[in-house]
Amino acid sequence: MKICDSHLHSEFSSDSSTPVSAVIEKAIALGLPKVCLTDHYDIDFVIQDESDPTMDFKLDTPRYLACLKEMSELYKDKIDVRFGVELGLMPGIEEKVRNYVSKWPEYDFIIGSTHLVRGLDPYYPSYYEGRSSKEALREYFECILTSVRTFDDFDVYGHLDYIVRYLPGGEKDYCFKDHADIFEEIFKVLISKGKGIEINTGSLYKKMTFPHPHIEALKMYKAMGGEIITVGSDAHVTDYICYGFETVVRDLLTSLGYKYYTTFKNRKPEFNPI
Ligand SMILES: [Zn+2]
Protein backbone atom coordinates (compact mmCIF):
# COMPACT_ATOMS: atom_id res chain seq x y z
CA MET A 1 0.00 0.00 0.00
CA LYS A 2 1.24 3.47 -0.89
CA ILE A 3 2.31 5.76 1.95
CA CYS A 4 -0.33 8.51 2.30
CA ASP A 5 0.43 12.23 2.43
CA SER A 6 -0.63 14.03 5.63
CA HIS A 7 0.88 17.47 5.02
CA LEU A 8 -0.46 19.32 1.98
CA HIS A 9 -1.30 22.90 1.07
CA SER A 10 -3.87 24.34 -1.30
CA GLU A 11 -5.10 27.78 -2.35
CA PHE A 12 -6.47 28.26 1.18
CA SER A 13 -2.86 28.82 2.30
CA SER A 14 -1.34 32.28 1.72
CA ASP A 15 1.61 30.70 -0.10
CA SER A 16 -0.19 28.31 -2.47
CA SER A 17 -2.53 28.68 -5.42
CA THR A 18 -3.28 25.00 -6.00
CA PRO A 19 -7.02 24.19 -6.09
CA VAL A 20 -8.21 21.62 -3.53
CA SER A 21 -9.61 19.52 -6.38
CA ALA A 22 -6.16 19.39 -8.04
CA VAL A 23 -4.57 18.11 -4.81
CA ILE A 24 -7.21 15.39 -4.49
CA GLU A 25 -7.01 14.38 -8.15
CA LYS A 26 -3.25 14.06 -7.96
CA ALA A 27 -3.57 11.92 -4.81
CA ILE A 28 -6.04 9.66 -6.64
CA ALA A 29 -3.72 9.44 -9.65
CA LEU A 30 -0.90 8.38 -7.32
CA GLY A 31 -3.10 5.56 -5.98
CA LEU A 32 -3.52 6.86 -2.43
CA PRO A 33 -6.47 5.43 -0.46
CA LYS A 34 -6.60 8.57 1.73
CA VAL A 35 -5.14 12.04 1.85
CA CYS A 36 -5.09 14.88 4.38
CA LEU A 37 -4.98 18.58 3.46
CA THR A 38 -3.36 20.80 6.11
CA ASP A 39 -3.62 24.43 5.08
CA HIS A 40 -1.78 27.11 7.04
CA TYR A 41 -3.24 29.04 9.90
CA ASP A 42 -0.79 31.19 11.86
CA ILE A 43 -2.73 33.10 14.50
CA ASP A 44 -1.28 36.61 15.02
CA PHE A 45 1.31 36.07 12.28
CA VAL A 46 3.62 39.04 11.88
CA ILE A 47 3.76 40.00 8.19
CA GLN A 48 7.45 39.85 7.27
CA ASP A 49 7.38 41.68 3.98
CA GLU A 50 5.22 44.81 4.05
CA SER A 51 5.21 44.88 0.26
CA ASP A 52 3.25 41.63 0.24
CA PRO A 53 0.43 41.86 2.78
CA THR A 54 -1.29 38.79 1.30
CA MET A 55 1.26 36.61 3.12
CA ASP A 56 -0.61 36.83 6.41
CA PHE A 57 -1.19 33.07 6.84
CA LYS A 58 -4.77 33.62 7.92
CA LEU A 59 -7.25 30.86 7.13
CA ASP A 60 -10.86 31.37 6.13
CA THR A 61 -11.87 28.31 8.13
CA PRO A 62 -15.64 28.26 7.36
CA ARG A 63 -14.94 28.41 3.63
CA TYR A 64 -12.05 25.93 3.86
CA LEU A 65 -14.02 23.31 5.77
CA ALA A 66 -17.08 23.79 3.53
CA CYS A 67 -14.87 23.20 0.50
CA LEU A 68 -13.30 20.09 2.05
CA LYS A 69 -16.76 18.72 2.90
CA GLU A 70 -17.97 19.29 -0.63
CA MET A 71 -14.85 17.72 -2.16
CA SER A 72 -14.77 14.74 0.18
CA GLU A 73 -18.37 14.00 -0.82
CA LEU A 74 -17.62 14.45 -4.51
CA TYR A 75 -14.62 12.09 -4.45
CA LYS A 76 -15.77 9.69 -1.73
CA ASP A 77 -15.86 6.64 -4.03
CA LYS A 78 -12.23 7.21 -5.03
CA ILE A 79 -10.42 8.50 -1.95
CA ASP A 80 -10.94 9.28 1.73
CA VAL A 81 -10.27 13.02 2.17
CA ARG A 82 -9.24 14.08 5.65
CA PHE A 83 -9.56 17.59 7.12
CA GLY A 84 -6.37 18.98 8.60
CA VAL A 85 -4.67 22.23 9.48
CA GLU A 86 -1.09 23.31 10.10
CA LEU A 87 -1.23 25.67 13.08
CA GLY A 88 1.66 28.02 13.69
CA LEU A 89 2.45 27.93 17.42
CA MET A 90 4.32 30.53 19.47
CA PRO A 91 4.16 31.97 22.97
CA GLY A 92 1.21 34.25 23.73
CA ILE A 93 -1.47 32.65 21.57
CA GLU A 94 -2.27 29.63 23.79
CA GLU A 95 -5.83 30.67 24.56
CA LYS A 96 -6.60 31.67 20.96
CA VAL A 97 -5.38 28.26 19.76
CA ARG A 98 -7.46 26.45 22.38
CA ASN A 99 -10.57 28.40 21.39
CA TYR A 100 -9.97 27.84 17.68
CA VAL A 101 -9.48 24.09 18.00
CA SER A 102 -12.54 23.64 20.23
CA LYS A 103 -14.61 25.68 17.77
CA TRP A 104 -13.82 23.37 14.83
CA PRO A 105 -14.27 19.72 15.84
CA GLU A 106 -14.42 18.85 12.13
CA TYR A 107 -10.63 18.57 12.02
CA ASP A 108 -9.18 15.06 11.71
CA PHE A 109 -5.60 16.14 12.14
CA ILE A 110 -3.65 19.12 13.50
CA ILE A 111 0.04 19.76 12.85
CA GLY A 112 1.68 22.19 15.27
CA SER A 113 4.59 24.10 13.69
CA THR A 114 7.08 26.76 14.64
CA HIS A 115 7.21 29.35 11.85
CA LEU A 116 8.12 32.47 13.85
CA VAL A 117 10.75 33.09 16.51
CA ARG A 118 10.35 36.43 18.34
CA GLY A 119 8.20 37.56 15.44
CA LEU A 120 10.88 36.70 12.88
CA ASP A 121 10.53 34.07 10.18
CA PRO A 122 13.74 32.01 9.71
CA TYR A 123 12.86 31.99 6.01
CA TYR A 124 14.26 35.55 5.83
CA PRO A 125 17.97 36.51 6.25
CA SER A 126 17.19 39.01 9.04
CA TYR A 127 16.66 36.10 11.45
CA TYR A 128 20.35 35.14 11.12
CA GLU A 129 21.89 38.61 11.28
CA GLY A 130 24.66 39.10 13.81
CA ARG A 131 24.91 35.56 15.10
CA SER A 132 26.16 32.10 14.25
CA SER A 133 24.04 29.41 12.65
CA LYS A 134 24.44 27.38 15.82
CA GLU A 135 22.86 30.19 17.87
CA ALA A 136 20.08 30.68 15.34
CA LEU A 137 19.33 26.95 15.36
CA ARG A 138 19.41 26.80 19.15
CA GLU A 139 16.84 29.54 19.52
CA TYR A 140 14.54 27.87 16.99
CA PHE A 141 14.69 24.53 18.83
CA GLU A 142 14.18 26.25 22.21
CA CYS A 143 11.05 27.81 20.75
CA ILE A 144 9.76 24.37 19.74
CA LEU A 145 10.46 23.04 23.23
CA THR A 146 8.44 25.90 24.76
CA SER A 147 5.57 25.18 22.37
CA VAL A 148 5.41 21.44 23.01
CA ARG A 149 5.35 22.19 26.73
CA THR A 150 2.66 24.85 26.62
CA PHE A 151 0.33 23.70 23.82
CA ASP A 152 -1.84 20.60 23.78
CA ASP A 153 -4.06 21.29 20.78
CA PHE A 154 -2.07 19.47 18.13
CA ASP A 155 -1.43 15.85 17.10
CA VAL A 156 2.11 15.92 15.72
CA TYR A 157 4.82 18.58 15.69
CA GLY A 158 5.72 19.57 12.14
CA HIS A 159 9.10 19.75 10.38
CA LEU A 160 11.19 19.85 13.58
CA ASP A 161 14.38 21.15 11.95
CA TYR A 162 12.69 23.12 9.17
CA ILE A 163 15.00 26.06 9.81
CA VAL A 164 17.87 24.08 8.25
CA ARG A 165 16.25 24.69 4.83
CA TYR A 166 17.08 28.38 5.19
CA LEU A 167 20.44 28.43 7.01
CA PRO A 168 22.77 30.88 5.25
CA GLY A 169 25.41 28.12 4.91
CA GLY A 170 22.91 25.35 4.15
CA GLU A 171 22.71 21.98 5.88
CA LYS A 172 26.48 21.75 6.45
CA ASP A 173 25.98 24.36 9.21
CA TYR A 174 23.69 21.97 11.08
CA CYS A 175 25.22 19.56 13.56
CA PHE A 176 22.52 17.47 15.23
CA LYS A 177 24.82 16.57 18.14
CA ASP A 178 25.01 20.25 19.19
CA HIS A 179 21.26 20.19 19.82
CA ALA A 180 20.67 16.57 20.85
CA ASP A 181 19.90 17.64 24.44
CA ILE A 182 16.99 19.83 23.30
CA PHE A 183 15.66 17.14 20.96
CA GLU A 184 15.69 14.69 23.87
CA GLU A 185 13.55 17.10 25.91
CA ILE A 186 11.20 17.76 22.99
CA PHE A 187 10.67 14.03 22.43
CA LYS A 188 10.23 13.37 26.16
CA VAL A 189 7.39 15.91 26.31
CA LEU A 190 5.77 14.80 23.04
CA ILE A 191 5.81 11.11 23.97
CA SER A 192 4.47 11.76 27.49
CA LYS A 193 1.61 13.81 26.01
CA GLY A 194 0.74 11.11 23.47
CA LYS A 195 1.75 13.39 20.58
CA GLY A 196 3.90 12.50 17.59
CA ILE A 197 6.20 13.91 14.96
CA GLU A 198 6.23 13.87 11.18
CA ILE A 199 8.74 12.98 8.52
CA ASN A 200 8.55 15.97 6.19
CA THR A 201 10.10 15.62 2.73
CA GLY A 202 9.80 19.33 1.86
CA SER A 203 13.56 19.55 2.36
CA LEU A 204 14.26 17.01 -0.42
CA TYR A 205 12.86 19.12 -3.24
CA LYS A 206 14.64 22.10 -1.67
CA LYS A 207 17.85 20.19 -2.39
CA MET A 208 18.68 19.03 1.10
CA THR A 209 19.98 15.48 1.50
CA PHE A 210 17.68 14.43 4.34
CA PRO A 211 14.02 14.89 5.24
CA HIS A 212 12.98 16.74 8.43
CA PRO A 213 13.96 15.86 11.05
CA HIS A 214 17.51 14.60 10.59
CA ILE A 215 17.94 10.81 10.74
CA GLU A 216 19.82 11.12 14.06
CA ALA A 217 16.73 12.80 15.53
CA LEU A 218 14.51 10.04 14.15
CA LYS A 219 16.80 7.40 15.67
CA MET A 220 16.56 9.14 19.04
CA TYR A 221 12.76 9.36 18.82
CA LYS A 222 12.49 5.66 18.01
CA ALA A 223 14.92 4.68 20.80
CA MET A 224 12.86 6.75 23.29
CA GLY A 225 9.72 4.80 22.35
CA GLY A 226 8.20 7.28 19.88
CA GLU A 227 5.62 5.44 17.79
CA ILE A 228 3.44 8.19 16.31
CA ILE A 229 5.01 9.32 13.05
CA THR A 230 3.09 10.79 10.13
CA VAL A 231 4.49 11.40 6.66
CA GLY A 232 4.05 14.65 4.75
CA SER A 233 5.45 16.25 1.63
CA ASP A 234 4.50 19.82 2.60
CA ALA A 235 3.68 20.23 -1.10
CA HIS A 236 2.29 23.60 -2.19
CA VAL A 237 2.08 22.40 -5.83
CA THR A 238 0.84 19.01 -7.04
CA ASP A 239 4.21 17.92 -8.46
CA TYR A 240 5.58 17.39 -4.96
CA ILE A 241 2.72 15.39 -3.45
CA CYS A 242 4.22 12.21 -1.87
CA TYR A 243 7.70 13.39 -2.86
CA GLY A 244 10.28 10.75 -1.87
CA PHE A 245 7.73 8.61 0.00
CA GLU A 246 8.23 5.32 -1.86
CA THR A 247 12.01 5.66 -1.92
CA VAL A 248 13.62 7.72 0.85
CA VAL A 249 10.82 7.53 3.43
CA ARG A 250 9.97 3.86 3.01
CA ASP A 251 13.67 2.92 3.32
CA LEU A 252 14.16 5.25 6.26
CA LEU A 253 11.18 3.97 8.25
CA THR A 254 12.14 0.37 7.55
CA SER A 255 15.77 0.91 8.54
CA LEU A 256 14.66 2.60 11.77
CA GLY A 257 12.60 -0.48 12.61
CA TYR A 258 9.15 0.99 12.09
CA LYS A 259 6.49 -1.44 10.89
CA TYR A 260 3.80 1.24 10.80
CA TYR A 261 3.35 4.89 9.98
CA THR A 262 0.51 7.02 11.31
CA THR A 263 -2.45 8.82 9.81
CA PHE A 264 -5.20 10.60 11.75
CA LYS A 265 -9.00 10.44 11.66
CA ASN A 266 -11.11 12.43 14.14
CA ARG A 267 -7.86 13.40 15.89
CA LYS A 268 -7.14 9.71 16.63
CA PRO A 269 -4.05 7.90 15.30
CA GLU A 270 -4.37 5.03 12.84
CA PHE A 271 -1.37 2.74 12.36
CA ASN A 272 -0.82 1.72 8.75
CA PRO A 273 1.52 -1.14 7.82
CA ILE A 274 4.54 -0.06 5.82
ZN1 LIG B 1 5.24 24.68 8.09
Ligand SMILES: [Zn+2]
Ligand atom coordinates in the same frame (compact mmCIF):
# COMPACT_ATOMS: atom_id res chain seq x y z
ZN1 LIG C 1 3.34 23.09 5.65
